[in-house]
Amino acid sequence: MRNKIIDVQDIVIRFAGDSGDGMQLTGTLFADASALFGNGISTFPDYPAEIRAPRGTVAGVSGFQVHIGNGRIKTPGDYCDALVAMNPAALMANAKWLKPGGSIVLDIDAFDAAGLETAGFKTLYPLKELNLEDHHVVWAPITSLTKESLKDSGLDNKSILRCKNIFTLGMCYFMFNRPLEFTENYIERKFGKKKPLLVEPNKKVLNDGYNYAHNIHAIASTYRVAPAELDPGEYRNINGNQAAAWGLLAASEKSGRPLFIGSYPITPATEILEEIALHKELGAKSLQCEDEIASICTAIGASYAGNLAVTSTSGPGLSLKSEGLGLATMAELPLVVIDVQRGGPSTGLPTKTEQADLNQALYGRNGECPVMVMASKTPSDCFRAAYYAAKFAMEHMMPVILLSESFLGKGSEPWKIPDMKDFPEIKPPVIKHCDGKFKPYMRDPETFVRNWAIPGTPGLEHRIGGLEKNEAGEISYNPANHEKMVENRAAKVAKLADYYPAFTVEGSQNGDVLVVGWGGTYGHLSTAVKEMNDKGLKVGLAHFDYIFPLPHETEAIFSNFGKIIVCELNSGQFANYLRANLPQFKYLQFNKIQGLPFMVHEITDAVEALIPKNKKEK
Amino acid sequence: MKYTFKDFKNDQNVKWCPGCGNHSVLASVVRALPEVCEDRHYDKENIVFVSGIGCSSRFIYYMDTYAFHTIHGRATAISTGIKVANPKLSVWQATGDGDALAIGGNHFIHAIRRNIDINIILFNNQIYGLTKGQYSPTSKLGLVTKTSPYGTVEHPFNPGHLVLGARGTFFARSLDSELQLNKEIMLRAAEHDGTSIMEMLTNCVIYNNGTYKDFSDRAVRADRTITLHDGEPMLFGKNKQKGIMLDGLKLKVVKLGENGITIKDILVADSHSDNIGLHTQIADMKYPDFPVALGVIRDVKDMTYDDNVRDQVIDVKKKSKIHSVEELLHSGETWTVK
Numbered sequence: 001m002r003n004k005i006i007d008v009q010d011i012v013i014r015f016a017g018d019s020g021d022g023m024q025l026t027g028t029l030f031a032d033a034s035a036l037f038g039n040g041i042s043t044f045p046d047y048p049a050e051i052r053a054p055r056g057t058v059a060g061v062s063g064f065q066v067h068i069g070n071g072r073i074k075t076p077g078d079y080c081d082a083l084v085a086m087n088p089a090a091l092m093a094n095a096k097w098l099k100p101g102g103s104i105v106l107d108i109d110a111f112d113a114a115g116l117e118t119a120g121f122k123t124l125y126p127l128k129e130l131n132l133e134d135h136h137v138v139w140a141p142i143t144s145l146t147k148e149s150l151k152d153s154g155l156d157n158k159s160i161l162r163c164k165n166i167f168t169l170g171m172c173y174f175m176f177n178r179p180l181e182f183t184e185n186y187i188e189r190k191f192g193k194k195k196p197l198l199v200e201p202n203k204k205v206l207n208d209g210y211n212y213a214h215n216i217h218a219i220a221s222t223y224r225v226a227p228a229e230l231d232p233g234e235y236r237n238i239n240g241n242q243a244a245a246w247g248l249l250a251a252s253e254k255s256g257r258p259l260f261i262g263s264y265p266i267t268p269a270t271e272i273l274e275e276i277a278l279h280k281e282l283g284a285k286s287l288q289c290e291d292e293i294a295s296i297c298t299a300i301g302a303s304y305a306g307n308l309a310v311t312s313t314s315g316p317g318l319s320l321k322s323e324g325l326g327l328a329t330m331a332e333l334p335l336v337v338i339d340v341q342r343g344g345p346s347t348g349l350p351t352k353t354e355q356a357d358l359n360q361a362l363y364g365r366n367g368e369c370p371v372m373v374m375a376s377k378t379p380s381d382c383f384r385a386a387y388y389a390a391k392f393a394m395e396h397m398m399p400v401i402l403l404s405e406s407f408l409g410k411g412s413e414p415w416k417i418p419d420m421k422d423f424p425e426i427k428p429p430v431i432k433h434c435d436g437k438f439k440p441y442m443r444d445p446e447t448f449v450r451n452w453a454i455p456g457t458p459g460l461e462h463r464i465g466g467l468e469k470n471e472a473g474e475i476s477y478n479p480a481n482h483e484k485m486v487e488n489r490a491a492k493v494a495k496l497a498d499y500y501p502a503f504t505v506e507g508s509q510n511g512d513v514l515v516v517g518w519g520g521t522y523g524h525l526s527t528a529v530k531e532m533n534d535k536g537l538k539v540g541l542a543h544f545d546y547i548f549p550l551p552h553e554t555e556a557i558f559s560n561f562g563k564i565i566v567c568e569l570n571s572g573q574f575a576n577y578l579r580a581n582l583p584q585f586k587y588l589q590f591n592k593i594q595g596l597p598f599m600v601h602e603i604t605d606a607v608e609a610l611i612p613k614n615k616k617e618k
Numbered sequence: 619m620k621y622t623f624k625d626f627k628n629d630q631n632v633k634w635c636p637g638c639g640n641h642s643v644l645a646s647v648v649r650a651l652p653e654v655c656e657d658r659h660y661d662k663e664n665i666v667f668v669s670g671i672g673c674s675s676r677f678i679y680y681m682d683t684y685a686f687h688t689i690h691g692r693a694t695a696i697s698t699g700i701k702v703a704n705p706k707l708s709v710w711q712a713t714g715d716g717d718a719l720a721i722g723g724n725h726f727i728h729a730i731r732r733n734i735d736i737n738i739i740l741f742n743n744q745i746y747g748l749t750k751g752q753y754s755p756t757s758k759l760g761l762v763t764k765t766s767p768y769g770t771v772e773h774p775f776n777p778g779h780l781v782l783g784a785r786g787t788f789f790a791r792s793l794d795s796e797l798q799l800n801k802e803i804m805l806r807a808a809e810h811d812g813t814s815i816m817e818m819l820t821n822c823v824i825y826n827n828g829t830y831k832d833f834s835d836r837a838v839r840a841d842r843t844i845t846l847h848d849g850e851p852m853l854f855g856k857n858k859q860k861g862i863m864l865d866g867l868k869l870k871v872v873k874l875g876e877n878g879i880t881i882k883d884i885l886v887a888d889s890h891s892d893n894i895g896l897h898t899q900i901a902d903m904k905y906p907d908f909p910v911a912l913g914v915i916r917d918v919k920d921m922t923y924d925d926n927v928r929d930q931v932i933d934v935k936k937k938s939k940i941h942s943v944e945e946l947l948h949s950g951e952t953w954t955v956k
Contacts, residue, residue, distance in 0.1 A: 032951065035953070036953050038953065038955065230955045231955065232954075232955050232956055233954070233955060234948065234953070234955075235952060235953050235954070235955060236948075236951065236952040236953075246943070246946065246947070249943055253942065253943045258703070260702065279940075279946065280930060280931045280934035280935070281934045281935050281938030281940050282940070282942070282943065282946065283935070284931075285702055285703070285927055285931060287698070287699070289695070289728075290724050290728040291724055293692060293695065293725075294692075294695040294698075294725050294728070297688070297692040297695035297696045297725070298695050298696070298699035300688075300696055300699060301695065301696035301697060301698060301700040301701075301702075301703065302699040302702065303699075304696070304699075304700055305666075305700045305703035305707065309699070323689055323692075324689070326689075327689050327692075331686070417947045417948060417952065420944050420947075455663065455666045455684040455700070455704070455707055456663055456664055456706065456707060457663060458661065458662075459663070460663070461662065461682060461683050461684050462685075463678060463679055463685045463686075463687065464686055465686055465687025465688060466671075466687060466688060467687060
């Protein structure tokens, strides 16, 4: 009997296991192999805060979802077509994400009575208990086959067991018709020089997994996902944190200002620091500081000394940086602060996604302290967003907060490699000499921007700091001067909107409902709006990447729709911000605060409910 | 010399209280800087002063150099960023006992641990002056202040001990009024590659007047302090008849001629010695059991953070195949869609 190979538009696979089982790596390798095969991909890691929660428990389950398809994939998918569960807890935790009729791959060796009990099953029949009996299930003895495969490898038992994930990956490559060579090359690259003894065992176990899946013919249907219809060009896979780091490197190169990052490791932002630390060849200096406060303050020091200065963090770290942001605002020094948001408040949900730091970014400082706020929309968009954050910060001499999200920072997608010639120049107002005494707070009358006089430049010696100053840089408690300086700083930020690219609506340009979103919900909102447009519904999407100040077009766009619904992963922070700024409109809200991204159907359901029935049927 | 003290002092009115010890530290600094520039080939525009918050942090407003008055406790972190960004700058920091050792304690010890090349003048008056008289982390046990109306119930830091405990490579101490010694210390600090801590014992005339008078009064200073000079025996007293001796593992005050003690028994000052334990004991000497040590207590060579950061960038640049963002974007696994 020949296996039936079917073409489907797109499929979603979820890998789940104990947090020590290597599921993130398995998922990443699968995603990379698919991307190199030419698929559109989008990934979503979903892992616990505890690096090693008790083995076999639901709390310790780590998941990684990969969405592959033959069009541009904008989201990691809502539900999965296939679930790989390395133990009972992984099945328990992830069964709810499975599509009706989806496939399940299970390690039968892990499904013993003890394992089932630890995972919280009440019986010895997990499939029955979870009502999964109509699903296509592959019971594979993954642990014992991995042991058998590597018994002569010379590896110890523990190392052998750590190869279970590679065996499983081999099975998946067969099931989803992926070539092995990309992963074989990866294994050679990773272990070839440092641990040559691991190369052959890993390749062997990968092939054995592949062959096993082939031999047992257990897979009734093998999916084949045709290569994506992407624009011609050179592509690479990139995640949001890496893209942000590269965007900063690009801005550094373009501006001629060396890149400095002061940062402190914090989930899910750490990779930005790691990535910049890796690229010293481009002149970047990275400083892992003693704390979040030192991170922003070393960056402020580096900015004063003429660098493109950056600090990266997540919500709790942004709280600690508040006073530093005030200093950068007062001293009028360029600074990029990237907040890869996670669930809050406090330690909150460190590994889950949320958009609840918006209020903090907009308002979280003492005094009258306006700070530009931007957001990135997709993993690869973090490159553009970071580049422009750096451009605005340097050209307008101010701190800029770029809001990213766990979902973006950790998620990945294929990215058409941009041509750096297409990115605009960055020209910071560096001053080399002046006639007479240098006045640090003398401003450009158009932009309200002051000059950047960098220590080491003869003749421009001056004093700046956190105390209110007059134009000459002298301390001033003069009431009128303070009011004037507050107004100047505010005017400088307000002017930024003059320099934005045009802000446009996606989908219907006018009509019944305008979906409003910002940041990392773009993929889901855009997919939902397209689906509704395909049904003939007059729905538009206004998705904001420039948040403060708002784009000039905002009011006109809002006027073109009957209803406005603001969709965000918090309890309504952007909606309230819009109410304060454009109170003439009525804002409906759709909110989700579960540490998870939206699902496309949640959006379509909510929006379609706003459209009168007669309009739907026309 | 290319510069005189006038080149470093600006025209702002100095607003510290009359009689404040900070005035003489300011005078020492502006007198040391022309020589610092001469010795280390700095131009004036390469000198940067940084401060945090507190009376002493107002220091930078009186300098005619590049200067940054920052926020409370963070001067050390900002200095670090400046020096890493541009190692060619000579970075000086004015900070107080509250700024450096209370709210900024973390940055202080980590700068010392990293041995970044900045020169920190630590104005220690054992009190919070700008907030009008609360105790500081260096206030003596039992000190009555507005926030300790019945006396403090906590031990103070000895900054020298803290610095050396953090692997400090340079620690010196002086009294505000010792203009010549202050200047010598500043020249040594400028010469030292790494974090140099200069503790200036300053008198707050308003809130903690006379906190050091037991040993700083002119009448008793010679007997109750000892000024260290490398290579010379540690002698003190008006006629240099007393000295410090190492008795087993402990320091001891002895008199020349008594109990057969001769000059050969006296410890020779050596700031360059690797013996951090001995330097710690010297920094710990307290009146009335010992004379208080002034001068450079420790000055040893070690790698510096700013050099290492810069050298690593140079090294990686040499070895890497990637020399531009364009090359970075196309590095690793890519594929072409036709």
